[in-house]
Amino acid sequence: MAVSLPPSGFGDGALAVPRLDVPVGRIGGEATPRRPRASAGGTCTPPVDLYDDDGGGADDARGLSAPKPRRVLASERAGSLEEQIQAAIIPRLRGAVGWPSSSAFGKDPARVTATIIGQSASRSRAVVLRYGAQQNAAAILWVSARGGLLCSCFGGTQDAMLLSTSSRTTDCMHTKIFIKAMEAGDVSTSALRTRIALRANAADFSVPRVVGSTLVMCVLWRKFFSAVMFTSKKATCIAPGFRSFARRCGHVRVALQDREGLEPEEGGAGMTIYVPGTAKVKRDKSARPRFFTSEEEDVGL
Numbered sequence: 001m002a003v004s005l006p007p008s009g010f011g012d013g014a015l016a017v018p019r020l021d022v023p024v025g026r027i028g029g030e031a032t033p034r035r036p037r038a039s040a041g042g043t044c045t046p047p048v049d050l051y052d053d054d055g056g057g058a059d060d061a062r063g064l065s066a067p068k069p070r071r072v073l074a075s076e077r078a079g080s081l082e083e084q085i086q087a088a089i090i091p092r093l094r095g096a097v098g099w100p101s102s103s104a105f106g107k108d109p110a111r112v113t114a115t116i117i118g119q120s121a122s123r124s125r126a127v128v129l130r131y132g133a134q135q136n137a138a139a140i141l142w143v144s145a146r147g148g149l150l151c152s153c154f155g156g157t158q159d160a161m162l163l164s165t166s167s168r169t170t171d172c173m174h175t176k177i178f179i180k181a182m183e184a185g186d187v188s189t190s191a192l193r194t195r196i197a198l199r200a201n202a203a204d205f206s207v208p209r210v211v212g213s214t215l216v217m218c219v220l221w222r223k224f225f226s227a228v229m230f231t232s233k234k235a236t237c238i239a240p241g242f243r244s245f246a247r248r249c250g251h252v253r254v255a256l257q258d259r260e261g262l263e264p265e266e267g268g269a270g271m272t273i274y275v276p277g278t279a280k281v282k283r284d285k286s287a288r289p290r291f292f293t294s295e296e297e298d299v300g301l
Contacts, residue, residue: 081112082177085129088114089181092127097191116196117207117218125196126218126225129174133212135238139174140218140225143197147189151175152226152239159241161224164198198223206258208267215267217255228255230267 079087092114094101111131118125126142139153144167150160151170158170169175182192206219215230226239228251235252242249262268 081131084112085114085131085174085177086181086184088112088129089127089178090185092116093181093187093192094185096125097187097195099187101185118196119203119205119220122199122202123196124198124202124220126220127178128209128218128227130211133214135229135236138216138227138229138238140227141174141178142225143193145198145200145223147193147197149175149178150225151178152224154238156240160239161222161241164223204254206255208259208262210267215259217251217259217267219251219254221250221254224251226251228252230255230259 091101096116113130115128115130116125117128124142126140129139129141131137136154139151141149141151144150144164146164146167148163148167149169150163151172151174152160153172153174156170156172158172160170163170181187182189202220202223204219204221206217209216209218217228217230219226219228224239226237226242229236229238235246235255237243237246237249237251239251242251246252259268
């Protein structure tokens with residue numbers, strides 16, 4: 001690197017600052033400009049002149065400081081809970097009426113799942129929604145024999161058994177989303193009633209589902225669908241009007257009867273159901289007994 005000095009070597013007492021971006025050429029003693037280097041992508045980046053008059057070469061390095069696009073999180077791509085439920089119902093409805101359907105897939109686990117359950121001997125079907133492991137994160141929707149859309153959920157306040165005697169529809173969050181999914185999927189009400197509506201001669205049955213460490217039995221009893229959740233001590237029905245007296249609930253009786261024929265890995269009686277706070281502490285066998293025997297009372301006297 002060449003350093004230029006005044007003729008006397010002092011001048012005003014300041015040393016001339018060398019130019020870092022202009023190396024001295026070896027041919028003819030002339031300074032040649034630096035060739036721009038090629039980056040890894042194959043493009044050449046021009047050198048930044050630190051001594052130009054436009055503010056320190058900010059215009060040349062403007063492209064290097066461009067903001068990068070923000071990464072979109074999986075929770076933001078999924079949308080709201082209502083949108084996820086609607087997206088899960090649409091392909092099930094189109095598949096139920098025999099129309100082609102498609103659903104998104106990827107590495108992110110689905111927060112909302114929608115499955116169609118039924119009995120092989122009957123065309124009676126129901127749509128089961130799951131968006132959590134709690135009791136208030138499940139719902140069963142079906143079309144009654146009279147053409148009404150009914151729902152059994154933990155947050156419902158209407159008795160679907162009384163509504164099934166007419167063509168009325170349950171007024172809850174799940175039925176509203178179900179109707180929106182029908183409109184978005186272009187599924188007509190007449191086609192849905194023909195394919196999955198509850199039959200007049202539908203027999204009682206149950207379908208077991210193991211969610212984590214919880215057993216969920218989807219039960220049809222007297223033309224009324226509901227879900228029975230088993231814990232370590234009791235079984236609970238999510239349908240309104242059947243939660244207070246579990247032993248008198250027909251869904252619980254059908255679920256208990258069908259559970260006897262299941263294997264432990266399918267949710268049978270030998271299944272280990274984990275409930276926080278129920279683990280027992282094992283005591284050491286060599287611990288001192290709580291009460292003394294008659295032979296040990298006189299020891300030390």
